[in-house]
Amino acid sequence: MHIADIVKLQGSTFSFEFFPPKSDTMAADLFQNISELAPLKPSFVSVTYGAGGSTREMTHELVVKLRTTTPLDPIPHLTCVCHSRAEIEGILERYAAAGISNIMALRGDVPRGLPEGESAWKDFRYAADLVKCIREFNVGRAHPDRRGFGVGVAGYPEGHAETPNRLLELDRLKAKIDAGADFIVTQLFFDNRDFYDFRSRCELAGIRVPIIAGVMPITSLAGMQRMADLALGSRFPAPLIRAINRTGGDADAVKRVGVHWATEQCRDLLDHGVAGVHFYTLNRSTATREIYATLGVRDSQDLRGV
Ligand code: FAD
16 A cells, blocks of 8 residues: 555554664574564554665565564565666665565765766666656556555655755755655654654655654664764754763663653654654664653554544
8 A cells, every 4th residue: 555545544643764684593583683673563564675785685574574574564674876767767676576565765875985987876866767667667567556665765854964955955855756756664763842843844855755754763872973983864852861960871761761752752743743754774673662652652543533
């Protein structure tokens, strides 16, 4: 089912993001965590796509495995950097044949170590070009849904690092919607006011598709540092930093504070009629399960009409 239809049906969605495991041990670990997350009946799950060549096939493998061996509805991420149109169409053919209903369409970042003289930009320059390509692919191709794939794109409540100013940010997001995207999943954020302001700016820009909020609980100081290093745009609000500082670096306390913060974010987002919350799980189940438990939500079906 298309994500926009799931949101219409459920009111609010809860969904999870995974990345493809790089070894058999990591795969076993991931499927253990997935077996713990499946009873939460996520509205959908998404699987990231590596910008470099070597891990790309793993996304397809994991998506097909989730589709065929679990009750989960997987959405592959797809980046257009370093891909030709023919390659993208080949990938879409395989996902259509596997009965996949939605694709997250992203530009991706130029991988480190790209051979000298090789351009990352073949037939696509921006995510909007990929969205357009998927929409064109949808016309007249064999797909279980006669409308073809639903298409999601990335949104940045705090702005994308390469966008020179915040007014352009919304123009560029709007270009992805005009090209045919029908839902948005946001970058993670820690202050809901950034999300609400982003949502209002989308409305002013005439963006009417569901906006799903990306949430990632801090579970360690090292993880927090990584989020900052990756320049995800994450603004750590002063009350969050104060709460983390009070732990004195105690690992269990940092995790409790991080999960509590994310739980409060989710409760507040639900109270403000969010279309959905997408949990960046890092292939772990504990934090997400704790958030559901503290919210009193048995599974994502409990979100219907609340
Ligand atoms: P775009 O929307 O194309 O934007 C990229 C930049 O180009 C922006 O600064 C934008 O302002 C600018 N731009 C857009 N159009 C124009 C134009 N016409 N003229 C000039 N400038 C323009 N990365 C991965 O490698 N794999 C993943 O699986 C993955 N999943 C993600 C999931 C989510 C929910 C999010 C938020 C990000 C994800 N990313 C992933 C990261 C993403 O690929 C990077 O943030 C990337 O830098 C931008 O991708 P985009 O799709 O937002 O690109």
